[in-house]
Amino acid sequence: QVHLVESGGCSAQAGGPLTLSCAASGVTYSSYCMGWFRQVPGKTREGVVTVDSDGRTRFGDFAKDRFTIPKDNAKDTLYLEMNSRKPEDTAMYYCAVQEDGSCSPWWLGYYNFRGRGTQVTVSS
Numbered sequence: 001q002v003h004l005v006e007s008g009g010c011s012a013q014a015g016g017p018l019t020l021s022c023a024a025s026g027v028t029y030s031s032y033c034m035g036w037f038r039q040v041p042g043k044t045r046e047g048v049v050t051v052d053s054d055g056r057t058r059f060g061d062f063a064k065d066r067f068t069i070p071k072d073n074a075k076d077t078l079y080l081e082m083n084s085r086k087p088e089d090t091a092m093y094y095c096a097v098q099e100d101g102s103c104s105p106w107w108l109g110y111y112n113f114r115g116r117g118t119q120v121t122v123s124s
Helices: none
Strands: 005-007 012-013 017-026 033-039 044-051 055-059 078-084 093-099 118-123
Touching: 005 078, 005 093, 017 033, 017 093, 033 078, 078 093
Parallel strands: 012 118
Antiparallel strands: 005 017, 017 078, 033 044, 033 093, 044 055, 093 118
């Protein structure tokens, strides 16, 4: 059974890096699509970045230059690295997994499993 637990959320000022973690048990990294989505208050959920079973990544337009999605297979952990916090990054961040390896369609409801989320609040 897949179990996802996000951590690393915080309240911080703009600027500087931030790393979120997703402890992902029961996941076959080479076969699944894995990624991050976020929910901004009052807005629809949006994709941040995903990586499919072939290693192809997809980024949200806002995420291309500031986010990366490293994995540590030995630790069963997926990360979201943000290199410069902005107030518009304030959101609940969710880790998600799709068992068939495809990351499309690119919306959180399509994914088999997701965590409960971790809150990031960035002030100016």
